[in-house]
Structures are given as structure tokens and as C-alpha cells.
Amino acid sequence: MLALVAPPTLGRGPLPVEGGGAGAVLRAVLAGGPLARTAVGQATGLSPAAVSRHTTDLIGLGLLRELPPPDGPPRAGRPRLPLDVDTRHHLACGVHIGVPWLTFALLDLRGRVTAQERIPRQGGARAVLGAIRDHLPGFLARHTGGRSVLGLGVVTGGWVDSERGTVVEHGPLGWRDVPVRDGLARFTRLPVHVESHARALARAELLFGAGRGATELAQLFIGNVVDSAFATGGTVLRGRRSRAGEVAHLPVPGSAEPCSCGRTGCLQATVSDRTVARRAHAQGLIPVPDFDLLLALAAVGADPALRLLEQRLRLAAPAAALLLNMLNPEVLVVSEAGLLVAPQLGGYLRAQVLEHSRPEPGQLVTAASFGTDVLAVAACAGVLDSAYQRPMELRTARSGH
Numbered sequence: 385m386l387a388l389v390a391p392p393t394l395g396r397g398p399l400p401v402e403g404g405g406a407g408a409v410l411r412a413v414l415a416g417g418p419l420a421r422t423a424v425g426q427a428t429g430l431s432p433a434a435v436s437r438h439t440t441d442l443i444g445l446g447l448l449r450e451l452p453p454p455d456g457p458p459r460a461g462r463p464r465l466p467l468d469v470d471t472r473h474h475l476a477c478g479v480h481i482g483v484p485w486l487t488f489a490l491l492d493l494r495g496r497v498t499a500q501e502r503i504p505r506q507g508g509a510r511a512v513l514g515a516i517r518d519h520l521p522g523f524l525a526r527h528t529g530g531r532s533v534l535g536l537g538v539v540t541g542g543w544v545d546s547e548r549g550t551v552v553e554h555g556p557l558g559w560r561d562v563p564v565r566d567g568l569a570r571f572t573r574l575p576v577h578v579e580s581h582a583r584a585l586a587r588a589e590l591l592f593g594a595g596r597g598a599t600e601l602a603q604l605f606i607g608n609v610v611d612s613a614f615a616t617g618g619t620v621l622r623g624r625r626s627r628a629g630e631v632a633h634l635p636v637p638g639s640a641e642p643c644s645c646g647r648t649g650c651l652q653a654t655v656s657d658r659t660v661a662r663r664a665h666a667q668g669l670i671p672v673p674d675f676d677l678l679l680a681l682a683a684v685g686a687d688p689a690l691r692l693l694e695q696r697l698r699l700a701a702p703a704a705a706l707l708l709n710m711l712n713p714e715v716l717v718v719s720e721a722g723l724l725v726a727p728q729l730g731g732y733l734r735a736q737v738l739e740h741s742r743p744e745p746g747q748l749v750t751a752a753s754f755g756t757d758v759l760a761v762a763a764c765a766g767v768l769d770s771a772y773q774r775p776m777e778l779r780t781a782r783s784g785h
Contacts, residue, residue: 405430406438407773410447410469414494414772415596418451418466439467446473447493447775469493475528476771477574478537478763479516480581481505483556483608483657484676486515488523489760490533495592495768499527500760509551509562517571534778535575535767537584538564541609544580545626546766551578552625555632555644556608556658577766581605582613582629582719585752586620588765589717591772593753600713604631604704606696606720610652612703614711620769631703639699651703655696657721664692675721683725690729693722697733704733704749705740712744719752727751 405428412427413419419427425435442448449470471492480487482505489500501523505512516538524533542554549565565576579587586603589595599618605611612629613620621628632652633645643653653659657675665673669681669688681689697720708716716737723729734749743749754761771778 404774404776405434406441406775409435409438410442410775411591411772413448413467414469414591418468420464420466422464424467442775443470445775445778446470447771447778471496473531474534474771475531476535476537476764476767477520477524477533478539478760478765478767479520480759480763481512481538481540481557482759485759486512486519487759487763488519489757489763490524490527491761491764491768493768493771495588495761495764497757497760499523500757509557509559513562513564513567516568520572533574534771535577536568536572537577537579537764537766538568539579539581539584539763539766541581541605541607541611542632543627543630544578544583546577546579546583546622547626549576549578554609555652556656575767575770577770579766580611580613580626580629581607581609581762582611583620583622584762584765585717585719585758586613586615587769588761589715589753590615590618590620591765591768592761594717594748594750595715598714600711601715601717602707602711602713603717603719604700604707606655606700606718608657610655610700610703612707614707614713616711631706634703634706636699636702651700655700660692660696664689667692679721679725682722685726690726693726693729694732696720696722697729698736701733701736702740705737708737708741708743708747708749713747715748715750717750717752719758723751724755724758 408428409424412424421435425432447470448467450465451468453465471494475490478489485502486505487502490498492498543552545552551559551562551564553560564578569576582603582605586601590601595601600616602614610632612631633650636649636651636654639649639654641653642648643650661673661675661678664670664678670677678689682693704718730751737749752758
């Protein structure tokens with residue numbers, strides 16, 4: 385049976401110590417905080433001395449803080465002050481590059497959106513990078529409120545080489561080999577984290593969403609681009625040249641939709657926002673083929689719109705089930721806009737996935753955790769993941785800001 389509740393956040397044994405013990409301490413407090421130091425030691429497997437040392441460093445960086453002692457009778461010895469993530473000093477900034485919009489966002493260290501703005505995406509790669517450079521300074525001036533910015537995340541769909549900071553291929557945008565990091569790093573003077581939409585969302589789900597406390601997770605994103613990502617051992621896998629997770633060209637039986645790759649019936653061509661909007665327009669549901677208009681109809685319960693979105697989920701369900709069967713993750717997240725405006729479609733999705741898979745007891749199949757903030761969270765996820773994995777490297781980012 386597919387679980388409908390998230391897995392527990394603690395009790396799965398010591399956390400992975402990628403980035404050293406300081407990262408493990410910070411992630412333990414994120415997952416279960418506020419926490420006493422003894423509980424941090426139990427969650428991480430670190431000695432009391434190591435927990436104390438890392439805690440001191442993280443407090444000094446403004447990443448953790450000590451809370452007042454809990455209510456109750458006084459205890460002998462040093463007060464046991466709970467530790468919590470300190471959200472007062474730092475923000476992560478991000479830009480999501482979509483087909484219709486550029487979404488600018490700021491998140492605090494608990495993954496909560498503190499500000500977001502969006503502007504139309506116009507022109508090719510050079511124009512888009514120029515628009516980011518033009519809009520970013522004012523956005524930060526309006527919304528940071530004196531807090532430091534730890535880095536800039538830039539996220540989009542398609543094939544993104546995160547190590548090189550390059551968008552290798554984005555079919556709907558017509559981009560090939562666009563050096564995004566080089567185009568922004570010198571201008572921002574910030575670390576620039578370039579990532580694919582699916583991998584960014586997988587990182588966010590592990591930190592703040594349905595994957596909290598899990599180490600094995602699969603993510604399927606369905607939009608104008610269709611792609612996937614997966615994590616094992618708590619680490620999101622990139623694969624050679626950051627190409628792991630490509631599912632856009634999986635065949636869909638019975639589909640004759642032409643694809644930019646030259647074939648017909650590919651998954652992305654069959655279920656993309658553009659394709660579904662075109663179907664809705666052809667059926668007379670919306671005056672122009674605009675996917676947002678279809679979502680607005682679904683949000684008010686229009687049955688023909690809901691049927692179209694159900695059809696999209698049905699066509700995508702075999703790909704979701706393939707990830708579940710091949711990877712056997714604790715959590716499978718399907719990020720699709722229809723699930724946000726019509727949450728009742730979640731039951732239909734789970735039923736369709738179940739038809740094509742053999743899930744184990746306790747596995748969670750769920751929609752994305754972040755509602756209408758999903759693009760904003762994705763945009764900043766790479767910055768926050770870096771902070772939680774390698775917090776001691778943030779000194780360079782802070783001094784350079």
C-alpha cells in the first residue's frame with residue numbers, strides 16, 4: 385500500500401557526514417530542532433566534544449543559535465540550552481528560468497520563502513541573463529533587510545551540467561551550451577549554483593519536504609520540461625556530465641505527438657504544459673493555448689479541465705512507476721502543477737502509479753511539498769543544500785558578500 389504520510393524525520397540512525405561533522409550537526413538540528421546537544425549526538429553519532437566544537441563554530445557563523453532553557457525546575461550543572469537553526473542573519477537567493485517566467489526568490493535557512501517576484505521571460509539566452517543582471521540588484525535591495533546572501537541559485541529544466549555551470553540543452557527554450565555561471569558570477573560576486581529543476585527539487589524535498597529524514601528519494605517533474613532526479617544515501621546523483629535522470633524521451637504507447645528529437649510519442653512531447661494547453665484549446669475549454677488558463681479552470685473544479693489533467697497524470701504514471709520500481713526509494717515525489725491547484729488529483733496519481741508498480745509497505749508517493757512556492761524553493765535549493773552540506777565553507781561566501 386502506498387503511504388499517505390511522510391516518513392519520520394529522526395530515528396533512522398546517524399546522518400551522513402558529507403561535508404564533515406559540522407554539516408551533520410546542522411542537518412540534525414534542521415530535521416529535528418530545537419534539539420539538545422545530547423540529541424544531536426544521538427542523531428549524528430558524533431562525540432559530545434565534537435558536537436560542542438561544531439556547535440560553537442556554527443553559532444559563530446550565524447547558522448545555529450541557543451534558545452532559552454525550557455520551562456521547569458532548575459537543574460544542577462550547566463543549563464541545557466536547545467539548539468535551533470538561526471534564520472535571522474542569512475538568506476539564499478535564486479532565479480528559476482521557466483518558459484513563460486523568470487522567478488526571483490529569497491529563502492531563509494528553513495526553506496521558507498521570504499520574498500519572490502517574477503517577470504516575463506523574453507528573448508534568448510543572452511537576453512535572459514541580461515534580464516537577471518538588471519533585475520537582481522533591485523530585488524535584493526527591496527527584500528534582504530540587511531541579511532547577508534549566501535549565494536545565487538539558477539535553476540531550469542532540461543540537461544544542466546551543474547559542475548560546469550552550463551545549460552547543455554533546454555529544448556523548449558532552444559538553449560544549447562549556455563554558460564550561465566560564467567555569465568553571472570562576476571556580476572553578482574556570489575557563489576553561483578546552477579542546477580536542473582528536478583535535482584534542485586530533490587534537494588529541497590530532502591531538506592525541507594516529504595524527504596526529510598529519508599535517504600532514498602526519486603523526483604519526477606512534469607512541466608514544459610519533463611525530467612527526474614534521484615537520491616541515494618542522502619546524496620542527489622548527477623551522473624556523468626550531470627545527465628542522470630533524463631526521462632523526457634521515454635516512449636508513451638499510443639502517443640503520436642511529434643518531438644523535437646525527431647521521433648514521435650516521447651514523454652515530454654506528450655504531457656508537457658504546452659501540449660496539454662493545446663489540447664484544452666482544441667476542445668474549446670480556453671480561448672488561447674495558455675496552460676495557466678487551464679489550471680484556473682481546474683482550480684474551480686471544472687470537470688473537463690480536471691479530466692485533461694487526469695489524462696496527463698495517467699500518461700506520466702508509467703514513468704513515475706518506473707522510478708519507483710527501479711530505485712525502490714522511500715519517497716517518490718511527483719511535481720506537477722495540476723496537483724497544486726486540484727489536490728484531489730493526488731489520489732488518482734497514486735492509483736495510476738500503483739497499477740504499474742509493486743511498492744513496498746511504507747513507501748510514500750506524493751505531490752511536491754511546496755505548493756505554489758515550488759519554483760521559488762527550487763531556485764534557492766542549491767544554495768541551501770551547499771550551506772547544509774558544507775557550512776564551514778560559507779566563511780568565504782560571507783566575506784566576499
